[in-house]
Amino acid sequence: MSRVSLNLCLLAVLGGAGLLAIGNVAMPEGSAYHVPTYAVSLAGKYLCYAMLAVAVDLVWGFAGILSLGHAAFFALGGYAMGMYLMRQIGTRGVYGNAILPDFMVFLNYKELPWYWHGFDNPAFAIVMVLLVPGVLALVFGWLAFRSRVSGVYLSIITQALTYALLLAFFRNDMGLGGNNGLTDFKDMFGFALQADATRSGLLVATAIFLAVQLLVARYVVTSRFGKVLIAVRDTESRTRFLGYRPEAYKLFVFVLSAVMAGIGGALYVPQIGIINPGEFSPANSIESVIWVAVGGRGTLVGAVIGAVLVNFGKTIFTGALPELWLFALGAMFILVTLLLPGGILGLLSRQGRAPKITPAAEPAE
């Protein structure tokens, strides 16, 4: 991965978000440079997806763990943030109950379930955003990697994990809003979510988090740890005979990736205004893998490019021909896999193949 392309990507993400925010807040409506608020929120959404994509790329591109359930960590981070936002509504809900959110009043809850306690405190909510996806990834990864579950079997269990969470969160008894999820948010850290300035601020914050995430990911994959990780991806048994424990390496990167995905989800919820169990649907996780494949697996920058481009395409396409979008997505995945194994970034690099990914054919000597 080239340092230059990652620096360019950081510049584009921060600069783009900054320009959109300025265009939205500082330019008067009617000016040619004015950016409408919906465009700001849309860009914020794309950057949150880019955070999920970078998280997927970290485990899939560098450790060879094809997680088909990564959106679960994204959604868990989102729910943790959503619970905080629900508690901020206070008496402004439809039923005006200071303690219970609307859906609990509707479902005849008498008191706040124990796991909702603490979420009125922003610091507690932020810790939960990191902790909930992280601990789930730790437990899941510890069990899976220690038993040497890998390849397609691991992909299937991650898929089962997100599906199980989908079913669990759909239940009203879960106390998290059932199939309606959490919505109707009013403000965050004291800022009104409907205000243009808050929207623009969230976009800039997302861009900064994405940039930090990219820098952390670059540090990890270029460190000696990252070299071992790539060795594990390509030749796991060899690393074992060298004295490394691949399960420890996979577990670390899996937890780190889950936490990153959770932060993405936590930034996603206030910008979208809702979190519901649909975010756990297996299709979401598969889509995030497609973004990475389209952009270029194992490149970090490719994940950002793929997430933004595919979602931009999705916005356009679902506006014009909504019923054909899934076919277009499937066709894109097949075409990229067959014709562009290195993704868009592979196409841009001179050899037309993924940097570091494609194993060289046996030398012709």
Added chain:
Amino acid sequence: MKQHQDTLLYLDGVNVSFDGFRALNALSLVLEKGEMRAVIGPNGAGKTTMMDVITGKTRPDSGRVVFGNSTDLTKLDEPDIAALGIGRKFQKPTVFEPHSVWDNLLLALAGDRRPRFTLWARPQSEERDRIEEILLTARLAEHRHRRAGDLSHGQKQWLEIGMLLAQEPQLLLVDEPVAGMTDSETEQTAELLREINRTRSVVVVEHDMAFVRALGVKVTVLHEGSVLSEGSIDHVSDDPRVIEVYLGR
């Protein structure tokens, strides 16, 4: 049983079977410290399974594998056994293809293997010196910046042997090091192994009889999972049982 002072590796009545097929049948073998041993035998004789048992990849059904004075290898897994000082070279050259020759050796260097160390590790000058030294021994000095995947077959074999050296093992297990090599590469490999043997014990599994003869070391002939004959190459090639199962065909 009393262990001899100079015994490095001792296999005692090791049995391994896969789905009813007996890969190792009461295999017993003693390797002295500093010894180089060649292991030969027809396909399916149990050569690779023996290496799998020693390195912890396969757990034997019964029997003991003792390393050094009293360490029972059958209780340990691959990373633990590697940390004890047993290195293994695979039949097919197995190097980290996307990494440079230098990085391959860096990852193999003896040292802390835990993520919390490698995450913060910085290159040390002792590491650089050691890698330079190994590059010279493995005849790869001018290829240090090349991607390991782009090396020739023979160079990959040497890189893997170099990685074994970097691990600083007491015992090297080398599986068919000269398969697919040219004559001059084969010769250089024999020289390289003799050089390594000056400070370490080596077990070489090989098909190539000319190569085994060139090494000039004690030979163990395996057949159907146990030792058929043992001694100098001339001794085993005159053994009528060996001629019948292996050489005479």
